[in-house]
Each structure stands twice: as C-alpha cells, then as structure tokens.
Amino acid sequence: MSDVPVIGVLALQGDVREHLAALAAAGADARPVRRRHELDAVDGLVIPGGESTTISKLVDIFELREPIDKRIAAGMPVYGSCAGMIMLAAEVLDGRADQRGFDGIAMTVRRNAFGRQVDSFEASVEIAGVDGEPFHAVFIRAPWVERVGPDVEVLGRVTEGPAAGRVVAVRQGNLVATSFHPELTGDRRLHRYFVDLVRAA
Template sequence: MSAPSIGVLALQGDVREHTAALHAAGAVAVPVRRPQELAAVDGLVLPGGESTTMAKLADRFGLLGPLRAAVAGGLPVYGSCAGMIMLADRVLDAPADQQTLGGLDVTVRRNAFGRQVDSFESEVAIAGVEGGPVHAVFIRAPWVEAAGADVQVLGRVEGGPADGRIVAVRQGRLVATSFHPELTGDPRVHALFVELVQAARAEDLSSTGAAVGAGSEEKS
C-alpha cells in the first residue's frame, strides 16, 4: 500500500513541525485550508496553537462544517494540544464562543497546566509506542478531566502536582495528546497515527470491496 496522504490543518499553529514529523513517520503530508483539500486526504492532524482562533478561522474558510462531517464520518484525526480541545465533546474554562468539532467523548480543561510561563517538559509513557517514554512538551496545555467508557487512555503524567492527569487518549480513529510531540524530533507518536490511518484505509478498502462484490452478486 502506498504512503498515506495526511493533511495538516494549516490555518494557525505549528503546521511546519507536524508536516516534518509526518514525513519522518513515512506519510505524505499536505496542508489543508479548503474543503476540497480536506476531501482528498486519508487522515488529518489538528496542530497546537490557539483553539478558539483555529475554530474561527475554520469557520471563515468554510471548513468548520466539513471538518465536523469528516470526523463524524470516520476520518482518522490526531489533535495535539489545541487540537485535543477541538476534538473534545466538552470543554471546561472555555470562552463563551468556543467551538469544537467534537467526536472524542472527553471533558477537557483548557490551559489546565497554567499559562505560557508554566510550560514544562516531561517523560510520558504512551501505550502503543515502543522504545520507552516520549519526551513531552507542554505549552499552555489542556488535560483530560474525564473520559467516557469508549475512550482508551494512552498516557498520564507521572509525578509532580499533576500526577495521574490524562494527557493522551484514543477513541476509534481519533487520537489526541495534551503535549507537542512535533517539537521534539521524535516521530513515534506520529508513526502511531500513521499506522492508524493505514489500518483505517485498509478497512475502508475492504468494506468497499465487499459492498461491490455483494452488488455484483445481486445483479448476476
């Protein structure tokens, strides 16, 4: 199977860093700013940045509705930091005009770790990522306050005042982290997402083939 095409929402945030990390993980990374560009990718990354700004820009570019439809339709999506907030069904400490895409049955608290001056780095073990903990960079980061029964917790903070807080989750084809793996030069989190996209693409192709086969039998 050819390398998957994974879009990076290129409205605001660390687009270049995610693009480089996806390339390092074996994907073809492309910017997404328009609905037609979204329709052409196998998966999507929602980068870190400012979640309220990204949602407003997505609305202005006519992308907010298509993004919600894509998530609901099963497009694999990975959100880091602000991207996690955009995927959350519920957001605490959000401004009144905060809009999200939804899809993740989680309650996320914005800026849970504090302001810019409270940014920090830590080692976080991530389920499904081999080779030891990943070096995680937290910048005005959210955390998951509560997760639904269908949400798999992939990683938690270990030690310090935030010990045990959830910072990485997966639900079906959606993955989110509070931290910024794209800033560390370690592509393992992105590789995990690329594998998810490849598996989803194979599943969709298999389903399409089965549907075509069933249609042919009905006509024969």
C-alpha cells in the first residue's frame, strides 16, 4: 500500500458524499463502494450514517455481506458512523427482527436511543487518541452503546446534557464506531485518525 491508502465508503444509502469529501481532505484516496470488485480494491471501509435497516437489506441485494464479513475477519479497518455503528455491533436493541449487521464489535447498541430520548442534538465529546479540543459532535436519531466486551476500548462519552456519560465512540482492533456524524462538521480529526489506522494496518 502506498502512503495514500484507498478507503471506500459503502455507497448504498446515507451520507456517502460527505464521508468521501472528509476522507479526501484527510489524505485518503476515497472511493464509493457498491460492488464486490470495488470492495476488493480498497484498504479500508467506511459505513456511513443513514437508515440501518435499509443498509442491511441493500448489503444483501448487492451481494456484499459475505465479502465484507470476510474482509473484516481478515483485518480490514472499518469505521462506522451512526447507522454504521449499528451495522458493526454484535447486538442491536430496538432493531427489526430481520436486521443483520456484520457482528464486528463486541458491543450492544440501542437503535435510535437519542432520537427517542432527547431528539437530534449537538454536544462536546472528547475522543481518546485524538489530540486537541473536544469534538463538536452532531447526533441525528443516533444509537448509543449500552455494553461493551472486554476487548472493546471506549474512546468517547457524552460529557453534558441529558445523555451525559453515554458511550458514543468505541474501537476494537481495526474497527472503529461513533454514534455521531463527524462528516457533517468541518473537523477532519476523526477521519485522519481512521486514515492513519488504515495506513498502519
């Protein structure tokens, strides 16, 4: 791999363009991924925010589930934001019975947790391993993490408001997930963190 990693954004539904722009600004060769050959060409993958049940269905329709499962098992770095966090979780509460993710991170997430509790909102979140001031995090009908396994590192929690203390950023090996949408702000630090993770892998 060159010093410019090729990072795909799963381009089935959700805020794909915003992630592509953020990854490019963070130093990656960013490409949309809809087909198996496009997945085969990337060093890492972003699963964007959107609607997790829709993404789950489209992954099957586009015959990407098994290829993504295999790449995750082989160590490909993946970052999931919002719906992407749900897709990476081992267990989803309040999801649909037919909803299937990639079972990558040993965590339990509650779907639309912030949506029912406090609606869409913005809050400051400090992320372990990312220098500088806290993130201005945007939450849109977001999940939160209720439980994590022993191999999961908690990277960030909400520090203020009704949801204070809730886990909203995690990492397990080469897999990273956040409840919030860093691609919707001008702050590219989290995308640079992921680009560096892909480069190191």
